[in-house]
Amino acid sequence: MSKKAIEWRDCPICGGKMIWEGEEWESYFLCTECGYSPNFEGCETLEQAVEWWNKRPLEDQLRARIAHLEQNIEKAKEILEEDMGEWLPVEPLYMPDHVRAMKHAWNALSEEVSKVGEK
Ligand SMILES: [Zn+2]
Numbered sequence: 001m002s003k004k005a006i007e008w009r010d011c012p013i014c015g016g017k018m019i020w021e022g023e024e025w026e027s028y029f030l031c032t033e034c035g036y037s038p039n040f041e042g043c044e045t046l047e048q049a050v051e052w053w054n055k056r057p058l059e060d061q062l063r064a065r066i067a068h069l070e071q072n073i074e075k076a077k078e079i080l081e082e083d084m085g086e087w088l089p090v091e092p093l094y095m096p097d098h099v100r101a102m103k104h105a106w107n108a109l110s111e112e113v114s115k116v117g118e119k
Helices: 046-054 057-087 097-117
Strands: 018-023 026-031
């Protein structure tokens, strides 16, 4: 396995890029942001180390869950937009109460999406 072919995931602590220098076991692996350096004890080959490093079932589950929830948020916004129809660009002050309630829900969903996207 050449260095180029290896795909290491980012640091699990801070999301920083990991660097790997040197030859196989005379090497160090270090986060460029926070300095985290994992211990590959128990891994006998570089392939095992890569597999161990990249295996993150909880993170993968959470990412999939977040993507699913973001899709649901977008669907809910589309439904609200459809129901608000021509009221959508109108100032909330002039909206009928039920439309204003939908606009509040739409705003809340929009804030949630922008929070998730921030880093
Ligand atoms: Zn880090």
